[in-house]
Amino acid sequence: MFKIGSTILKDIRILTRxxxxxxxMFVMPIVLAIVITAVQNSTFEMLNTNTVPMLLCNRDTGExxxxxxxxxxxxxxxxxxxxxxxxxxxEIANRMHxxxxxxxxxxxxxxxxxxxxxxxxxxxKALKNFGMSTDSLTLTDSSSAxxxxxxxxxxxxESFRHSIQGALKSSLLMVQNKEVLKSLYFSLNDTDLPxxxxxxxxxxxxxxxxxxxxxxGNRNIPNASQHNVPAxxxxxxxxxxxxxxxxxxREKLNGSFVRLKTLPTNYLVALLSKQITYLFVTFIQALVxxxxxxxxxxxxxxxxxxxxxxxxxxxxxTLICGCCAVSYAIMIGVFAKTQEQANGIGAVSIVLxxxxxxLLVPSFAMPSSFQYILKLSPLHWCLESYYGLFLEGGKLKDxxxxxxxxxxxxxxxxxxxxxxxxxxxxx
Amino acid sequence: xxxxxxxxxxxxxxxxxxxxQLDSCLSNLNLxxxxxxxFGLFGPNGAGKTTLMHCMTGLLPYHQGSIQLLGHEIAHHxxxxxxxxxxxxxxFSFYQELSPKENLAFFGAWAGLxxxxxxxxxxxxxxxxxxxxxxxxRVEQFSGGMKRRVNLAIGVIHEPRILFLDxxxxxxDVHTRHAIINYLKKLNEAGTTLIYTSHQLSEAEDLCNKxxxxxxxxxxxxxxxxQLMLDHKEEGLEGLFINLTGKSFRDA
Numbered sequence: 001m002f003k004i005g006s007t008i009l010k011d012i013r014i015l016t017r018x019x020x021x022x023x024x025m026f027v028m029p030i031v032l033a034i035v036i037t038a039v040q041n042s043t044f045e046m047l048n049t050n051t052v053p054m055l056l057c058n059r060d061t062g063e064x065x066x067x068x069x070x071x072x073x074x075x076x077x078x079x080x081x082x083x084x085x086x087x088x089x090x091e092i093a094n095r096m097h098x099x100x101x102x103x104x105x106x107x108x109x110x111x112x113x114x115x116x117x118x119x120x121x122x123x124x125k126a127l128k129n130f131g132m133s134t135d136s137l138t139l140t141d142s143s144s145a146x147x148x149x150x151x152x153x154x155x156x157x158e159s160f161r162h163s164i165q166g167a168l169k170s171s172l173l174m175v176q177n178k179e180v181l182k183s184l185y186f187s188l189n190d191t192d193l194p195x196x197x198x199x200x201x202x203x204x205x206x207x208x209x210x211x212x213x214x215x216x217g218n219r220n221i222p223n224a225s226q227h228n229v230p231a232x233x234x235x236x237x238x239x240x241x242x243x244x245x246x247x248x249x250r251e252k253l254n255g256s257f258v259r260l261k262t263l264p265t266n267y268l269v270a271l272l273s274k275q276i277t278y279l280f281v282t283f284i285q286a287l288v289x290x291x292x293x294x295x296x297x298x299x300x301x302x303x304x305x306x307x308x309x310x311x312x313x314x315x316x317x318t319l320i321c322g323c324c325a326v327s328y329a330i331m332i333g334v335f336a337k338t339q340e341q342a343n344g345i346g347a348v349s350i351v352l353x354x355x356x357x358x359l360l361v362p363s364f365a366m367p368s369s370f371q372y373i374l375k376l377s378p379l380h381w382c383l384e385s386y387y388g389l390f391l392e393g394g395k396l397k398d399x400x401x402x403x404x405x406x407x408x409x410x411x412x413x414x415x416x417x418x419x420x421x422x423x424x425x426x427x
Numbered sequence: 428x429x430x431x432x433x434x435x436x437x438x439x440x441x442x443x444x445x446x447x448q449l450d451s452c453l454s455n456l457n458l459x460x461x462x463x464x465x466f467g468l469f470g471p472n473g474a475g476k477t478t479l480m481h482c483m484t485g486l487l488p489y490h491q492g493s494i495q496l497l498g499h500e501i502a503h504h505x506x507x508x509x510x511x512x513x514x515x516x517x518x519f520s521f522y523q524e525l526s527p528k529e530n531l532a533f534f535g536a537w538a539g540l541x542x543x544x545x546x547x548x549x550x551x552x553x554x555x556x557x558x559x560x561x562x563x564x565r566v567e568q569f570s571g572g573m574k575r576r577v578n579l580a581i582g583v584i585h586e587p588r589i590l591f592l593d594x595x596x597x598x599x600d601v602h603t604r605h606a607i608i609n610y611l612k613k614l615n616e617a618g619t620t621l622i623y624t625s626h627q628l629s630e631a632e633d634l635c636n637k638x639x640x641x642x643x644x645x646x647x648x649x650x651x652x653x654q655l656m657l658d659h660k661e662e663g664l665e666g667l668f669i670n671l672t673g674k675s676f677r678d679a
Contacts, residue, residue: 006536014524017565255520259581262484263537264509425488 003265004407007273014247014410015277021243025281029236029289033229037293037302041224051079052164055092055104055151059085062112064175068148071171072105077164085109093151102156103164105148119179123187126180132187148172178202223303229293230386231359234379237282237287237322238353241329244278246395248333249342252426271417277328282322290314308389313396317389321382324406328378334420338387353377381406434495435484435589435620436460441492441642443482452478453644456492460637462588465612465621467635467652469628469664471672475644476594483622484514484591496589510539513587517594519574520581523567527558527577530566531584539587544573545584552580555610572603579607583614590614592623596630608634628664638664642672 015021056072056267058065072078081101092104104109108114148197152161152169181201185193251270260267293305308314327347336342354360356370357379366374374380381402388399419425436459443453453475460466470476481487483494485508487502494501496508521530528549535545553559556576561569566577579595592611596604604627611634615621625631631638632652639649647653647673652664661667 001546002542005535006533010522010525013529014522017524242667255516255518256522258486258516258518259514259520259534260537262509262514264506264510264539265537269537342519351491 001037003269004273004276007269008277011247011273011277014280015243018243025236025243025289026285028239029232029285030292032232032235033289033293034297034300034302036232037224037228037297038300040228041302052077052103052160054078054080055083055088055095055101056080056107057083057085057092057104058107060107060110060111061109062180064108064112064115067175068107068111068171069172069176072168074337075167075171077167078103089149091153096151096153099153102153104151105168106151108148111148115176115179116183119176119183122176122180123183126184127187159339174202198355225293225297225303225305226390229289229305230390231383233286233289234321234325234382234386235350235354235359236285237325237382238328238379239347240278240282240285240325241350242343243330244274244326244329245336245346246339247274247335248330249336249339252333253338255308257383261426267421271330271421274330275323278326278329279322281321282325283318286318286322290384306390308393310389310395312385313389313394313399316396317382317385317399320403320406320410324378324382324410324413327410327417329412331417331420334424334426336416350379351380356380375405378406378409433461434463435462435497436622437493437495437498438483439493440557441479441482441494442629443478443487443489443491445478451644453482456641456644458546458639458646458647458649460620460622462497462620463615463618463637464637465615466623467631467638468622468624468641469638469668470630470641474672476641478592478644479641480593480622481622482617484512485509510585511587512589512591513582513585515579515582515590515592515595517597519566519578521566521577524565526561526563526565527553527580528562530577530581534581535584548584548586552584556580557606572599575599575603575607579610583619587619589620589622590624592621594625594627595623596625596627604630628668632664640668640671647671 054072056069058069060066060068069080081401083095083104089106092106095101096104148168150165152164156164178198181198182193185191185197248271251260260270290305290307298304312421332342332346332349336345354377356374357363357377358366358374359379363371363374363380384402385399385406388394388402389396392398418427438456438458441453441456442451444451447654450512451601456475458479468476468479478487483496483501484537485505497511498589499508499511501508525533531547531549531552535548540548549562550559553562556579558573559581561573566574569577575596575598583590584590590611595611596652599607606623608630611621611623621636623631630675635652637650638652638655640647648659648667650658655667656662657666659670661670
């Protein structure tokens with residue numbers, strides 16, 4: 001016990017004197033958590049609270065063009081900037097290049113006419129299907145109708161573009177449906193659709209009730225902090241490979257290791273000490289990042305991190321994640337021949353495992369072939385365990401199926417380390 | 428196997444071959460170092476000195492022959508044997524980020540000492556080796572000579588019965604060399620057997636009372652320095668060295 005205590009003390013002393021290493025271990029996760037949360041939060045707010053700047057050029061003088069404008073406004077996703085109808089497309093594009101807006105919509109001059117024409121055709125087809133006379137109507141090809149033009153700035157990401165496209169299609173559908181309804185009503189009743197009925201038909205939508213599933217019955221929708229803080233804490237924990245991997249290599253390469261081998265103490269004591277010391281470091285890392293999420297984020301305009309009810313579960317999951325991260329770092333240190341090798345392999349492999357594990361892109365959004373590979377990443381199981389607690393409101397027993405693979409991977413790392421030590425005649 | 432009761436180190440028919448090599452680095456080597464000797468092991472570069480030193484300290488596992496330290500076979504009683512000897516490698520074998528006191532505390536614990544023993548021994552060693560005033564400063568700020576003394580202090584903190592020294596004075600000034608050699612002599616007078624290698628032959632003449640020359644993995648001469656000089660009609664260790672090992676480069 002005295003030996004292990006002395007070794008831990010030695011490791012802590014060396015660790016605390018490595019200022020650059022400390023900055024790397026503690027400042028890096030804080031910066032990552034703040035930056036990524038801020039970025040994701042602003043993206044979230046852009047779609048939900050803030051608005052996408054949009055240029056609107058309505059060249060149509062009819063009713064449908066105005067309705068389209070109203071429908072787009074009602075979507076609430078866009079910050080509309082009106083462009084006079086006589087401004088040419090090229091000028092609109094130039095304004096977009098000048099970052100006036102990232103998207104522009106041009107409603108063509110004959111938009112109302114074309115919408116009405118299409119609505120009549122649809123009504124006629126519907127009446128024909130009902131077995132009613134449609135002699136008074138003639139079918140015309142409306143496919144040549146000039147479409148609504150949407151201009152996108154290239155910086156707009158594909159997922160964003162799809163969201164905007166969905167919102168515009170929804171607006172267009174609303175305008176079209178209104179015209180179809182009017183046309184049908186007129187064909188059947190020879191009078192215009194009453195405003196009250198139009199409102200009833202068009203605006204009385206069935207409400208969508210969004211409920212996040214949670215194990216503890218909590219109905220709060222998870223915010224960007226709930227997603228990012230645990231994810232980047234895991235990333236930081238595994239990044240101890242830079243400090244710890246190097247420390248193992250340094251000890252192997254410098255003379256102290258030769259002396260250690262001639263002393264009546266097993267080298268496993270040194271590794272156990274590193275395991276305990278750095279497990280403590282990873283725990284402190286999590287404590288610091290979580291504290292910042294809880295107490296500092298609100299002052300920075302970021303959503304507050306809400307800790308799960310099962311605090312003991314968070315502590316245990318944090319310790320297991322830390323243990324896995326430390327085991328991985330020691331394994332890299334045992335096999336690496338130089339510090340540069342340990343740093344390079346360690347850093348690249350952590351980024352890869354983070355990508356595979358769903359830290360950079362949600363695992364459900366990955367190609368099906370990756371659904372099996374991601375299970376090999378310990379970061380995936382760490383993330384799933386944390387998400388089970390932070391997002392699903394689960395308890396430790398609810399994430400046990402994520403913890404078991406994590407423990408299994410940790411055990412494999414330890415076995416490989418022992419094999420490496422034996423093979424190199426270090427134990 | 429029988430061993431001599433007075434032997435600090437007893438080596439019989441030792442063969443050592445590095446993995447992947449066909450030729451043996453040490454072949455059928457026999458050597459006995461008596462307790463209380465100040466034994467010098469010399470030879471040209473690549474002769475097998477470091478390999479033999481590493482075999483004797485258990486750093487290199489041997490598979491043929493026998494090495495006993497104070498009657499205990501290293502291969503069979505490594506943990507026990509490790510308590511009997513100290514090792515002062517040529518490289519600085521400590522943590523440069525720590526102070527001499529912190530290094531001694533750590534290595535003392537690994538050598539099996541208790542807290543009080545470490546405290547007493549540390550104070551004594553730092554005083555004797557002139558490091559008391561800098562005991563709390565980080566070693567990385569020290570001169571080469573001070574680092575050599577820290578290296579030596581760590582090797583003797585557990586009061587080993589045999590002390591292996593691999594070039595303990597390389598790169599130090601004359602004052603530090605004298606201090607180290609004098610300290611080693613005092614240790615020897617107190618009963619510690621010294622096993623020493625160096626290329627500083629004048630220093631070796633001053634320190635060693637028994638020498639062995641190793642070449643091509645074999646002991647080619649082993650006796651008191653005076654007897655060897657008499658046998659080979661040489662007046663110093665350097666002449667004896669050249670006489671027995673030749674003048675050609677060995678590590679070319």
